[in-house]
Amino acid sequence: MQQGWLCLVLLFLLGLPPYALGGDITATERELWLAEPQTQQKAEELYLLALHNEVDRLQFNLQRISYPAQEVVRFLLLQKFEQGQLILTEELAVFIAAQKSQTPNYLIAERGDGYEFSVPAFGYAAIAHRLLKQAQQQQDIVMFVLQAENGELNLREWLSGSSAQSVDVRQHLLLTELHRLSPQAMERLIAQITTEQVTSWLPSATVMVQFARRSQSHALYQRLWLMKANDEIRQEVARLGAQADGFAKQQLMLAVENPSLKQEALQALIEIRPMSMEVEQFLIEKLGQSENASQVASMLAQSGYQGWLHELVSSNRAVKQQAILAVLNP
Numbered sequence: 001m002q003q004g005w006l007c008l009v010l011l012f013l014l015g016l017p018p019y020a021l022g023g024d025i026t027a028t029e030r031e032l033w034l035a036e037p038q039t040q041q042k043a044e045e046l047y048l049l050a051l052h053n054e055v056d057r058l059q060f061n062l063q064r065i066s067y068p069a070q071e072v073v074r075f076l077l078l079q080k081f082e083q084g085q086l087i088l089t090e091e092l093a094v095f096i097a098a099q100k101s102q103t104p105n106y107l108i109a110e111r112g113d114g115y116e117f118s119v120p121a122f123g124y125a126a127i128a129h130r131l132l133k134q135a136q137q138q139q140d141i142v143m144f145v146l147q148a149e150n151g152e153l154n155l156r157e158w159l160s161g162s163s164a165q166s167v168d169v170r171q172h173l174l175l176t177e178l179h180r181l182s183p184q185a186m187e188r189l190i191a192q193i194t195t196e197q198v199t200s201w202l203p204s205a206t207v208m209v210q211f212a213r214r215s216q217s218h219a220l221y222q223r224l225w226l227m228k229a230n231d232e233i234r235q236e237v238a239r240l241g242a243q244a245d246g247f248a249k250q251q252l253m254l255a256v257e258n259p260s261l262k263q264e265a266l267q268a269l270i271e272i273r274p275m276s277m278e279v280e281q282f283l284i285e286k287l288g289q290s291e292n293a294s295q296v297a298s299m300l301a302q303s304g305y306q307g308w309l310h311e312l313v314s315s316n317r318a319v320k321q322q323a324i325l326a327v328l329n330p
Contacts, residue, residue, distance in 0.1 A: 024107050030121050033072045042069070043076035050081065055091040059098075071105055075122035082127055088135045100128035141177055148185040155192045156201050171203075175210050186215050194219040202227065209236045221251045229260035237261055241268030246276075253282050266296065270303045284319060287312065293320035297327040 025033075033039065042065065049058040065073055078099060080086075088096065104120035147153035159174070161167040178186075190211065193203065202208065202223060209232050212220040227233060237255055240248040249272065255265035266286075269279055283300070286292040300309055309328055313321045 023105075024109055024118060025121055027108060030106075030108055033068065034076070036069075036072070039069055039072050040076060043073045043080060046073065046077050047080045047084075050077070050086065050092060050095075053089050053091060055089075055095050059095060068106060071122050071124075074099055074102065075124040075127070078124045078127040078131065081131055087138075088131065093132060093135055096128045096131050100125050100132070137173075140173055141180075144173055144177060145180050148181055148189060151185075151188050153189065155189055155203070156196070159203055159207070171207060174207060178210065178214050190215055190217050190220050194223060205230050205232050209233060212236070213239075216247060218247075218250070222254060225251075225255045225258050225261065229258060233261065234264055237264045237268055241271060244272045246278075249276060249279055253279070256286075262295075266299055270299055270305075284312065284316065287319040287324065290320060290323070293323035294327060297324045301327050 046058055046062060049055075049061070062070065062074065062077070078096065081088075081092075081096070086092070102124070104122065104125070106121040107118035108121040109116055109118055144153070159167060159170060161170055181189075193208075193211070194217075196202070203211070205224075205227055208220070208224045208227065211217075212224050213236065224233065224236070237252065240251050240255075249269065252265045252269045255261045256269070258265075269283070272279065275283075283296055286296045297309055300306075306328060309324050312319050313324050313328075
């Protein structure tokens with residue numbers, strides 16, 4: 001009897017109702033526990049210790065709190081870490097990993113149409129998992145940038161991970177963090193691609209397109225146009241057509257030499273108005289080639305250049321006149 005009274009007193013002092021130490025609780029009970037001012041104050045005190053990286057005191061003070069308050073405070077504390085986007089020190093990461101492994105004592109029933117199951121009332125383990133995952137991602141970003149800036153990143157090895165998943169993760173990191181790199185770091189990475197034998201290794205089309213687009217590297221685009229065309233490369237051709245400056249026109253003329261991009265690249269070039277002298281000379285050269293004259297003439301005619309084609313037939317002996325006339329007079 002005396003022990004039962006003591007338990008009630010302790011729970012009262014903690015500011016929590018006298019619920020069982022462990023087991024299922026209701027959603028209402030959960031909200032009451034979370035809203036308890038003394039519990040929130042304790043979580044705030046522990047958060048301040050975390051901000052000063054006083055992890056030993058943090059761990060000691062958390063362990064001193066009796067249940068059920070300890071479980072509620074643990075949840076509120078990790079929630080504060082996440083909401084405050086706290087940068088984790090190594091000590092805090094170890095602390096969070098320890099909290100993740102704590103077995104939940106309080107469950108709450110989830111009911112639906114024909115089913116019922118229990119889940120942790122205070123999902124601190126899920127928050128801890130997210131925090132550790134974010135910390136790892138931040139560490140990966142820092143290492144990537146440092147290695148790239150110091151000239152220590154071997155791109156081929158780095159993008160050839162031990163599993164498809166690790167390759168995808170690193171590729172995503174590369175594409176999302178390119179903007180952090182200095183021009184010098186970008187140049188070093190580009191050199192690793194452009195000095196390799198094409199048959200030896202090239203990054204994926206996704207990486208090549210984003211690298212080329214961001215760097216505007218002529219050498220990188222040259223490698224890109226040697227790759228087998230896919231939707232991403234075709235989209236880059238369309239983007240360059242819309243960009244329509246001198247650099248874009250140069251790249252489109254190179255892309256024409258890739259048989260799988262020829263149609264799209266020619267169309268993009270022809271649709272750029274007004275047609276520059278450089279593009280005009282390029283198309284005249286194609287009109288003088290037996291294997292290209294009919295296709296180029298047909299595309300020009302469809303784009304409203306019939307008059308120019310008639311003029312070329314009558315004034316330029318270098319073009320394939322019969323092929324052009326066959327298009328103009330079907």
